[in-house]
Amino acid sequence: MAVTRRQILARTGASVAGIAFTGALADLFAGSSAAAEPRGGYGPLLPDPAGLLDLPAGFSYRVLSRQGDPLRSGEGTVPGRFDGMSAFAGPRGGVRLVRNHENRPDAPLAVPHVPGLVYDRGGKGGCTVLGLDAAGAVLPGAPGERVGIAGTAVNCAGGPTPWGTWLTCEETEDKAGSKGYEKDHGFVFEVDPADPQRTGAVPLTALGRFAHEAVAVDPYTGIVYETEDAFDRPFGLFYRFLPERPLGGTGSLRAGGALEALRVPGVPDLSVVQEAGTVFDSVEWVPVPDPQAVSTPIRFQDFGRGGITHAQKLEGCYWGGRCVYFVSSFARASDGSGATHFGQVWKYDPHRRRLTLAVVFGPDTDLQLPGESPDNICLAPTGGLMVCEDGDGAQHVFGVSRRGEVYAVARGRQDIGGPGAPEWGEFAGVAFSPDGATMYVNCYTPGTTFAVTGPWR
Template sequence: MLSRSAQGGLGLALSGSLGLLFGGPAAAHGRPAGYGPLIPDPAGILSLPQGFHYSVIAESGVTRLETGEPTPADPDGSAAFPLRRGGTALIVNHEISGSDAPTVPTVPDHTFNPAAGGGTTTIEVDARGRRVREYVSLAGTVNNCAGGRSPWGTWLTCEETEATVAGVQHGWVFEVDPYDQRANRAPKPIKALGRFSHESVAVDPLRGVIYETEDAGTPNGLFYRWTPPRGLRRLGRGVLRTLPDDAGTLEALRALRPDGTFVPDLSPAREVGTRYRTRWVTVPDRFAATTPTRKQAYAEEPTRSRKLEGMWWGDGGCYFVCSFARTADGSAGVHDGQVWFLDPRAQTIELKIHFEYTPDQDGDADGPDNITVSPYGGLVIAEDGEGASHLVGSTASGETFFLARNELAGESEFTGSTFSADRRTLFANVQSPGHVFAITGPFRRQR
């Protein structure tokens, strides 16, 4: 195990091919990791390494939807889908609760609850990453957060709420098609996936199992697994919304140490390589009719974590993030972030990255949130911590580097990092004041 204390007091543990996700460039095979230092942006928007460039393809309140309204506020999770004629359809969640403006405008036949201001927009860009158009693909939802991409090429939103708005319950997942607006008509929540404060989802492409994180407190949230019903031949575009509300099985993670003892809270784990066995306990009432799912009486106690955040499928399993933990919020341990890897074949979760709590919030990465697996090896993590916000990259062998720094006023979090199918463009968002970027440059395999 390495740690930031071993790297000059910087405070991050690492392991395996992911390696260290923070620090100055480290020598690897005769050249430094990453792409060199970040060059301050004269425009005061986004600092990148030499040779990299960005364009703003959407800006909240500034750019316009094809129907004339301004781009909505609070871009969050997103995913890129290739277009047949070249270019990309980028679906963007908007984490709007109703008070932020501009909201997602209601669209006939594409609105779940007209009293709710969140939803998704779809931004189409050409092969050079230039904006072509933007339109509402889902309206009338609340606090769409990290979300997740399905293996069959759709977007799964995640409402991070348990609210009832104008008599309508929220806290669901919706499916959005990036290609066919007709498929997005009459939005229907996928109630089989449960009602709770959803953060993100990741789908096992072989088994059809859907994993879900819950960002909630008092008590801290749970990590869920939805297993398709027996007899369902396959999941595919639009299938989830056709399932009965009680289809399949929704369960919560119960982690066990190798000796079989129960792990009530993930936050005390500090040693990278810590591995727990996974067991699953059935959620008593997935619809949370009277009691939130995390507060219900389980046959066996599930494992909890503070700030369960982004998730992404890759390397035969899913990486998921615990953003931070403090004893004041009910956690048993203190840290500035964890990244775990769930291996469905081994039936384990393993701690891959551990961010020690440190007072340095500008030059020291903290608060990992959205996450994506990079086609160039390792991960790209979006910071949502204190101080300066970065996109942080890793090499396949473990070296690290800062990939971008937000220079906009307010030090708002990065969200929604995702690569285009041709790997040439990294899309990423800054939530406030609300920018969607297309980043290009000399990306290369990091060895």
């Protein structure tokens, strides 16, 4: 598709934005090679005869798992609502995928309750683990597909740890006694893809109780960065957790630590910042008064003089180079945000204590290819950024090059709408195999996990 069909704009307009955006992207893609990036993308998307996933010429997909099928472990049925996911190296050149299931109490397909892996008998969420061989095929039996954790709630996104585990996040603040729950929810849990029973179902309470979305771990210090996707005002916060046992491996996050929230002096709402490349030096981190939110949700708590900085729809979070990046999918003044935008990527440099608005998405310029509402996001080992779209209309996985080019990599074709009102499920959990040869991505509804291979450059 033509680059002009989907632009990334700064407030001052396209001509200036090209300069500001390019400068920001050079930082965003730390470690990737500009020479390896595909100019203009990989070409137009071709209709899939099977009606599942449109891809460019030369690319192909394999369906690894679908909701409603039997789990290969025999533990029950593959649950639905596929969300965040990450890929880990497996034995003998294989790969292990850990996949979230964002199940609320109304979910028709709960994550099966396997002894030793259940947090709350009233919870329907959790994770499943897929094991692939070196050729990319799903292994038979329990190594091929099994429950990773169960009895949790609304497992949205999360993030990998430097020691090879997955942190799955509950995007809820529901407490025991509500909606059939027997325990409080709103926590992060650790899942070992190699042996889920080793991590069990223990909430990492010191990381706070709030509507978690995603996390990223600083591999140099062990500090955990967390996004909060609150659905009403005041909107969510951006947090960091300073562990007592940094980089201590599996179980170390249970040892406790300190939870803090980001304050940008003079900026109560990040949505009011509109120009890509805007920099804030010496941002502050304020201790959270009550991380367990026993009586008051954290975002409502008193952070003292100067208050705290909020942002609507804080979603994806990832580590790249020596910085952490986090996504605000959108902001709407009509919802109570300070201003409206169509998606932002923020970069925080811990060494300089510097916050930069790296990327501004949108607005829509093509109803079939809406360039708004970035959600799950990852750095592609072949160079560039991969973004899961969660907006209206057609749903895509977009690539973004450091040159500012935006190109479609995949388009969902599974129509979940009614007669005369087509609708397509969002993408989630984009991740790459350790060797960079395969892109994995989920369709949220109907729950489908794809493995995409082709001439990645």
